[in-house]
Amino acid sequence: MGLSDGLLNPTKKAMVIDDCCKMIEGQLASKSGMSGLALKTAFAALKGVKPGYISDVVEQILPQCFTALDPVWNEGVEKGDPIEHLSTNRSYTADALLGVTDARVKKTKRQIVRGTYEKLRGSAKKHVEEAVPDLAKLISNYTQV
Template identity: 85%
Template sequence: MGLSDGLLNPTKKAMVIDDCCNMIEGQLASKSGMSGIALKTAFAALKGVKPGYIPYVVEQILPQCFIALDPIWSQGVEKGDPVEYLSANRSNTADALLSVTDGRVKNSNRQIVRGTYEKLRGSAKKHVEEAVPDLAKVINNYTKV
C-alpha cells in the first residue's frame, strides 16, 4: 500500500490536508527578509484567486506528491526511521515534490498561478528542503498504525 492509499482514505484525508495547510502557513510565518516577503506576497496572491484555493490545491496535488514520495518513504521505513530519512535526503525529497508542482503549473491555465510560480521557482528548492522535516512529521502522524 502506497502513501496515497493510506493517507488519503476518507477518514484521514481532511485531517491530512488541514495539517499540510497548517504546515505551509507555519513555514511561511518562519520566513524573513526579502525572500520571506516575496513568498508571503505570492502566497497572499494565490489565496486571493478564490476562497479556499490553497486547501483545494493541496487536495489536488497530494496524491501525486505521495506517489512521488513513496519510494523515498519506503526506503526510510526499511532503514528504520522514515522521518529522519526524508529529512536526511531533503534534496531528493524536494526534487520529487517540485516535479509534481512543476508539472501541475505547466498545465495550469491560471496566469496568476503560473506567473507567481515562475517568479519563485528559482528559490523554491531551498524552501521546500526546509519544509521537508515538518512534512515528514505530518506524514508520519498518519502512517502510524
C-alpha cells in the first residue's frame, strides 16, 4: 500500500490537506530577508487567484507527491525510522516533490501561476529541503497504526 492509499482515504483526506496547508503557512512565516519577502509576496499572489486556490492545488497534487515519496518512505520504514530517513535524504525528497510541481506547472494555463513558479524555481529546492522534516512528521502522524 502506498502513502496516497492510506493518507487520502476519505476519513483522513481533509485533515491531511488542512495540515499540509498549515505546514506551508508555517514554513512561509519562518522565512525572512529578501527571499522570504519574495516568497510571501508570491504566495499572496497565488492565494489571490481564487478563494481556496492553495488548498485546491494541495488536494490535486498530493496523490502524485505521495507516489513520488513512496520509495524513500518505504526505505525508511524498512530501516525502522521513516521520518529520519526522509529528513536525512531531504535532497532526494525535495527532488521528488519538485518533479511533481514542475510537471504540473508545465500544464497550467494560468500565467500568474507559471510566471510566479518560474521566478522562484531556482531557490525552491532549498526551501523544500527545509520543509522535509515537518512534512515527514505530518506524514507519520497519519500513518501510525
